[in-house]
Amino acid sequence: AQSVTQLGSHVSVSEGALVLLRCNYSSSVPPYLFWYVQYPNQGLQLLLKYTTGATLVKGINGFEAEFKKSETSFHLTKPSAHMSDAAEYFCAVSGRDGGSQGNLIFGKGTKLSVKP
């Protein structure tokens, strides 16, 4: 069965500092990988996705993530944090085969705080 682990339920950075949110997955076959962001009282917005090809994926709002098969990781980074980045971030996987296709399995989320 697939699973997603997000290390750190809460990450705090200063404005302008590097943002690093960690995600590891467990799957017998490398899945499709996604990062979503959720602002208070809102739904989830897709930041970026990895399906195939280049392992470094660029998303919206300056975020990027790198798929590392050997480490089963898909960490999210942003070189310089902005106050508007404060939100909750979810890593998710979707299977490439069988009944796991088409539905997302989410991690528990990491709440990002940005200090002025």
Added chain:
Amino acid sequence: DAGVTQSPTHLIKTRGQHVTLRCSPISGHKSVSWYQQVLGQGPQFIFQYYEKEERGRGNFPDRFSARQFPNYSSELNVNALLLGDSALYLCASSLFGWEGNQPQHFGDGTRLSIL
């Protein structure tokens, strides 16, 4: 273009009651999925529908049911509500239902509170 729309935005029910939540997908999207997000947790998959047929079901009791209409909108029904059903219910749409690489686009959810 309008995104995924859900109604109502908030709902308060009491234990034992029944609730119906509604979702309209992005125009052109044929697949709708439902997720439950309990406070402090990531969303959990409940159902996926494509072309009015159930394509996937998560680990939820039979009190939860859903359907998709010819215009691709969807309803989620929950019977015999329990306190533990209090959550944000999210609807997501995608072009197709069987391709895991299709990004899912989420609505803002329905906040359900059970008293």
